[in-house]
Amino acid sequence: MAETPVAENITLEDLRKKMEDFAKERDWEKYHSPRNLLLALIGEVGELSEIFQWKGEVPKGLSDWKEEEKVHLGEELSDVLLYLVRLSDICGVDLGKAALRKIGLNAIKYPKFDGSPL
Numbered sequence: 022m023a024e025t026p027v028a029e030n031i032t033l034e035d036l037r038k039k040m041e042d043f044a045k046e047r048d049w050e051k052y053h054s055p056r057n058l059l060l061a062l063i064g065e066v067g068e069l070s071e072i073f074q075w076k077g078e079v080p081k082g083l084s085d086w087k088e089e090e091k092v093h094l095g096e097e098l099s100d101v102l103l104y105l106v107r108l109s110d111i112c113g114v115d116l117g118k119a120a121l122r123k124i125g126l127n128a129i130k131y132p133k134f135d136g137s138p139l
């Protein structure tokens with residue numbers, strides 16, 4: 022298995038490879054079909070939503086949250102990201118490239134604020 026990358030420099034490619042290795046090492050590739058991964062992703066989005074459920078609006082930075090709540094949030098965000106990365110890989114989509122292209126399309130669709138009043 023590839024060496025664990027330094028956390029600050031992690032790339033989508035590092036995560037893609039780690040998920041590929043994780044599935045291979047467990048003989049789980051047969052379960053990682055596009056549909057299964059999509060359902061797993063949606064399930065994790067549900068778990069992420071539960072963290073915010075019934076809380077009302079929360080401050081940016083989550084300044085009043087306990088450390089363990091933030092750790093839990095990080096875990097659920099990671100599950101969503103990891104399944105998204107794996108789903109993209111299994112579908113043959115280069116997620117980094119696709120996301121950069123989409124940001125470009127968004128910028129064309131929604132022009133920058135030019136400072137002039139409405």
Ligand SMILES: Nc1ccn([C@H]2C[C@H](O)[C@@H](COP(=O)(O)OP(=O)(O)OP(=O)(O)O)O2)c(=O)n1
Pocket residue numbers: 043049052068099100103104
């Ligand atoms: N068939 C699987 C099962 C798990 N995972 C990986 C991707 C996710 O990052 C994490 C999901 O694990 P769990 O299904 O155990 O989900 P949770 O970690 O959210 O646990 P729980 O649902 O008990 O809170 O493990 C995977 O790649 N393929």
